[in-house]
Amino acid sequence: MPNPSDNPRVLLIDDSIDVHRLLKVRLRHEQIRLVDALNARDGLELAKKEPPATILLDLDMPDTDGFEVLRALKEDSTTNSIPVIVLSAMSSSEDKVTAFDLGATDYVTKPFDLAELRARLRAALRLDQLLHLLADRANVDGLTGLGNRAHFNKRWAEKVAECRRHPMPLALAMCDVDHFKRVNDTYGHPAGDEVLQGVAKMLQSECREIDVACRYGGEEFALIMPATSTPDALVVAERVREALMRVIWPRHPEHQITMSIGLVGSSGGIGEATAANWLEQADRNLYSAKRDGRNRVVSSELDSSVRWTSRASDAPSADSQAKAA
Amino acid sequence: MPSQARDGRNTDAAIHSTFANDPDMRELIELFVSELPGRIDEVRIAASSQDAESLRRLMHMLRGSCGGYGFAELGRLAGRIEEALGCCAIQTPDGEGALDNVRAEVHSLIALCARVTAAAPD
């Protein structure tokens, strides 16, 4: 039985209470949740607060011209990809052209032909679904299905920013498959791909719901552990490391795969540390783990006192990737 | 004794919603019809106080909603009045001339609204 609260939200911005009542009844059997705004200001606010899957927008309202609302929606990055169906009693082609030029997805004239409105609404919802799918694809690593590096950068910057605003524990583990090149050289690239896929699967099953596992690049993976102290994160990291050792690889059962992990956690105050230099510190620990013989976790508390070179930006810098294989 | 229009239509006859037999719509139509007299009062007030902009907005609302409630003829008439007000208001900023041009149509709209009923036809 589908849960109605999972239905996509459709925001209706129209100054006429008659239209709200009418559509509430007429769209009752659609798989949607209808949200009401009786003026442009409330509509914009609602759209930004919780972006709906589609907006039905009246052009003629006393407080603001619907075109202005459309312009505002398209200028805001949180709302600009939401499909907008313009509703209007005017049917001049000039208005239609303006609406489409401003980014409207569709245009429906009042009084509504209901079958047509429903069909157009469904088309807009399909478009919204496709747009989301595309956006997801841009953040997903094709080989492993984990978040990719762009996704990691975004999530990590968000988590560090949250931690700066509201001090709480946070940990980052950078994990790198040991001697990965040997797998590729000895067993071929398909075997290498299987190792990367296997590591991803293991990471997802060993880490917790709140953790974020990403493929950072090559054979390197990142694990963000929110609300987790360094000792607790070390437990997770060790569990991950041991789980990988136990995997039997169908293509090379005699060849065990291991990984080295650099972990840096903070129990709260992150001081001068940024997302970028936190990542650099985790990289250093990873380097130490490699140098000390691999297949181990090197962990430390975040050094929040040092002003690191790349603090101008919160995005991980390119020079932080230098890695020992 | 019902009066007859020149075209032979009964001008006292009740106007039913084309959705009057749709159970989904019954309650909505009743609400719409019950609120109509209040709106017509607003139309009368706007017309008698020469308030072309208010009248235009009222017509716009009726134009947009009447059709959806099954009173397409009303909606079309409101639309014609809205358009007449829209274009003439530009020529006469006080709106007085504009109102003169639509007075007859506003009266027929008021008369039509008085005949609207939420009941289903027999």
Ligand SMILES: [Mg+2]
């Ligand atoms: Mg409107």
